[in-house]
Amino acid sequence: MNSLFRSRTWSYSFRSIVIIYFIGLIIIPIISIYTQSFSSGLLNFWDNISDPLAWKAVFLTLKLAGIATIINILIGTMIGWVLVRYEFPGKSIINSLIDLPFALPTAVAGFIILLLLGPSSVMFEWFGLSLVFHEPAIVVAMVFVTFPFVIRGLQPLLEELDKSEEEAAYTLGSSKFRTFFQIIMPTMLPGILSGGMLAFSRGLAEFGAVVLIAGNIPGKTLVASVYIFGEIESNNPQGASAVSVLLLTISFIILWFINKLSRGGNTL
Structure with a gap:
């Protein structure tokens, strides 16, 4: 007892x-x-959200995070497939390096990208091309910090995939293209979607890697996280909170979809 x-x-x-x-x-x-x-009322909240700099920063963040997510889905799916299906020298090292963006401080990531894409970079010396302070540099930063999500979401599903189903499809005369999209892709899809949504949500919140290479030009390269920081520095906590709540609500919706997807869509 x-x-x-x-x-x-x-x-x-x-x-x-x-x-x-x-x-x-x-x-x-x-x-x-x-x-x-909402401490100053709904009208003040709407004024903060509808401020041209605010909604332009949010729209730019959504657009660039979406582009980075698409890139991560395409490249991450290929990398996840190669790491699970093929054996090659250095595979274990590459598999370990995939998680580097999780361990690396985002400010360090931003500095690395600055050295890679800035005026003093090899790319600039060879091609006369400097991407810093432009949207492509922000996309590169978002891709870097969200790189592991799709790969790590996809790998367990590919490892658990029963290869006998593929072999049976080939035996019955199915082509590799048809087998991939009818048998393999449905198994991979939950990992791709959940990893992509996590990457998108993480991209929305990125600050450290972006602030060093974006230039933070209002209406052009000023993303939402840097805008929030600027509003706090300008002693406007209501403006920073309003944009934060908007991003937070979007992240809640994304996480709700991920949770529903992980449960097979059976529960809300």
Whole structure:
């Protein structure tokens, strides 16, 4: 009886710690930012959101994050396929380096891209091309920091794929093209979509890698995260909170779709 009581006490204590930690670390800050954004009324919130610099920054961020996500889906799918299906020298090293953007400080990533694409880079010396302070540089930064999501979402699905289904399709006379899109692609699709949505959501929030190479030109290269930082520096917390809430809501919607996708679409 005492052991059962101790077991229940431990279980309740453990769950209470987890719940308190979750509330303190996530729920309270989220409630605070929503409260801050609406503290001056709905009309003031709308004024902050409809500010030309604000919505241009948000629109630019959505556009560039979308482009980076498409690139990551295409390249990440190919890399994930090669790493699972083929053996070659250096495979383990490449597989380890994929997670480097997760471990690397984003400011360091931005500095690397600045050296790669800036006026003093080899690319500039060879082709006279400098991409910094332009939209392509921001896309490169977003691709770099979100690079692992699609690959890591895809690899487990490919490793669990039953190759006997492919062999059966080939035996029945199916072409490689048809087999890929009718048997392999449906298995890969959840990983591609969830990884792509996570990459998109991460791209929306990127700051460290972007701020060094974007130039932060209002209406041209000023992304939402840098705009938020600028509003805080300008002592306008309501303006920063309004744009933050907009990005936060978009991320919530994306995570909801990922959760629904992971559950097979059976629950909301």
